[in-house]
Amino acid sequence: MGDFGDSIGTVIEGGLLGRAVEPTAGEVAAHAATPVDCPNCGTSHRGNFCPECGQKAHLHRSLAAIAHDIMHGVLHLDGKLWNTLPMLVFKPGELTRRFVAGERAKFVSPMAMFLFTVFAMFAVFQMVGLTAPTDLAEGFADGAGQGAGVVQTNIREQITALEKEKADLPRESPRREEIDNELKGLNTVLEKGIGAASENKGSVTFNTGSSWLDEHLLEKWKKNPGLMLYKLQSNGYKFSWLLIPLSIPFLWLMFAWRRQFKAYDHAVFVTYSLSFMSLLFIAMSILSTIPQGPGIAALLFTIGGPLHLYKQLRYAYGLNRFSALWRWFVLLVCTQIVLTMFLLILGVLGAF
Structure with missing residues (x-):
């Protein structure tokens, strides 16, 4: 509403x-059939409007007239x-x-x-x-923010699932070694890859050629x-x-x-x-x-x-x-x- x-x-x-x-x-407007005296300036006249001040000849004093004025004045009906x-x-x-x-x-x-x-x-x-x-997050303007956050969330979910799978495996299972390698790679991406990507994206920004515009305008769009x-x-x-x-x-x-x-x-x-x-x-x-x-x-x-x-x-x-x-x-x-x-x-x- x-x-x-x-x-x-x-x-x-x-x-x-x-x-x-x-x-x-x-x-x-309705035409006045007989002469009327304008309530505003007192001029006697025939017609829809006073020739001296322009006020309407026929005036209403009702709630319906107020509703009509609203519809007429606002919507140009x-x-x-x-x-x-x-x-x-x-x-x-x-x-x-x-x-x-x-x-x-x-x-x-x-x-x-x-x-x-x-x-x-x-x-x-x-x-x-x-x-x-x-609801756009900070950093959305230069490619960071929500995009990086979604990737990080997905990586953490994969790490959690792999750790749970590893805990359920017997110690002699060869799958444990594979999981360790996968976890090592995912942790490396999480700690360094996303940070480097965000850092690189943050350094490659739009440039208008005017330091004043870059400082006052683009920075506010990023923040x-x-x-x-x-x-x-x-x-x-x-x-x-x-x-x-x-x-x-x-x-x-x-x-x-x-x-x-x-x-x-x-x-x-x-x-x-x-x-x-x-x-x-x-x-x-x-x-x-x-x-x-x-x-x-x-x-x-x-x-x-x-x-x-x-x-x-x-x-x-x-x-x-x-x-x-x-x-x-x-x-x-x-x-x-x-x-x-x-x-x-x-x-x-x-x-x-």
């Missing part, structure tokens, strides 16, 4: 954050969401182009959609059990890999917005000679694209819980992700097939670079 409660809280947190950056214009979701999945290029062109009241803004989908994604990860392991993985996961959704500024420069370079596309256009493209990927990971994580689901999820990721990126790239920028295709290949490579940079940043944040 703890993970489930955390998951629900994560969804609500993402919804509230998304709602904080989402304007309310364009949402459906309004016409804007249902206009945005189908286009985000099936017509991402058109959605991006129309939003950039000024059709803002019809659709959930890119940042609001991104915040909600990312928090929902990590919440679903918790529900289905896709969380970072926290407590479980904690570092937990920090990596918890910082993943808190700092997921970093993927947007990390990605924009690559898109800008691909359209540097086309002055009609601004950095804002690229930001909308990236944010909607990341929102779709969050939805894709949600679908994959749910599919992975059913029989034959992991294979279907892998196929969905292999085909769905690249295809969606190509369609959004082509139709958002109005490209022909050749222009869209070569930019699509470059963008796939840039995606790997951005993810690597993002993971490095999360690693540093987790270390400090």
